[in-house]
Amino acid sequence: MKKLIGLDKNKTAVFISGNGSNLRNLIKFSKNKNSPIIIDLVISNNKNAKGLLYTYRKKIENKVINFRNQKLSEKKILKILSKKKIKLICLAGFMKILSKKFIQKFGGIILNIHPSLLPKYKGLNTHKRALLNNEKYSGCTVHYVTSKLDSGKIIIQKKVKISKYENEITLKKKILKLEHAIYPEAIKKIIADL
Numbered sequence: 069m070k071k072l073i074g075l076d077k078n079k080t081a082v083f084i085s086g087n088g089s090n091l092r093n094l095i096k097f098s099k100n101k102n103s104p105i106i107i108d109l110v111i112s113n114n115k116n117a118k119g120l121l122y123t124y125r126k127k128i129e130n131k132v133i134n135f136r137n138q139k140l141s142e143k144k145i146l147k148i149l150s151k152k153k154i155k156l157i158c159l160a161g162f163m164k165i166l167s168k169k170f171i172q173k174f175g176g177i178i179l180n181i182h183p184s185l186l187p188k189y190k191g192l193n194t195h196k197r198a199l200l201n202n203e204k205y206s207g208c209t210v211h212y213v214t215s216k217l218d219s220g221k222i223i224i225q226k227k228v229k230i231s232k233y234e235n236e237i238t239l240k241k242k243i244l245k246l247e248h249a250i251y252p253e254a255i256k257k258i259i260a261d262l
């Protein structure tokens with residue numbers, strides 16, 4: 069495993085597919101004086117991802133890799149990561165499942181953020197399913213990535229109460245706000261624990 073180096077700036081890549089609010093938040097976090105990461109690369113499998121706009125604004129290199137051929141796409145990404153000496157990957161709304169081979173070959177740390185209280189509601193439509201099941205609480209989780217969907221070791225998890233009048237939109241908004249708080253927290257935690 070490529071070791072992350074304590075308080076030094078760890079070169080980080082963020083993988084996105086859509087809106088990129090977590091990306092925007094991580095960029096903001098990375099610009100703090102005491103932040104342990106520097107975001108050096110953004111990968112998107114979707115050329116229309118809104119999140120790409122933040123890379124132009126903040127002058128961060130981006131690569132759009134369409135994943136039509138997963139094997140070739142992953143190979144391409146590994147090459148770029150190695151060239152740029154990336155040690156940490158943060159998945160942030162990235163809608164592809166990385167292969168076991170990719171994870172092994174990368175050798176660094178890969179994190180993901182998921183909008184549910186894992187192990188509950190892995191996969192898509194988490195808010196809808198939590199509401200349909202009349203859950204009293206939902207939340208979000210930052211976890212290590214393994215080749216099994218949303219199943220790696222949990223780093224931080226925070227919960228929110230689902231109110232009587234909650235709908236998918238309000239719940240999503242509430243949880244996204246919490247996501248923006250815990251992703252940087254989780255990064256600081258794993259680096260402090262090394």
Ligand code: GRF
Nearest residue numbers: 087088089090161181182183
């Ligand atoms: C977030 O809810 C994240 O937990 C999930 O996908 C969503 C991405 O949102 N994996 P954004 O693109 O960061 O705004």
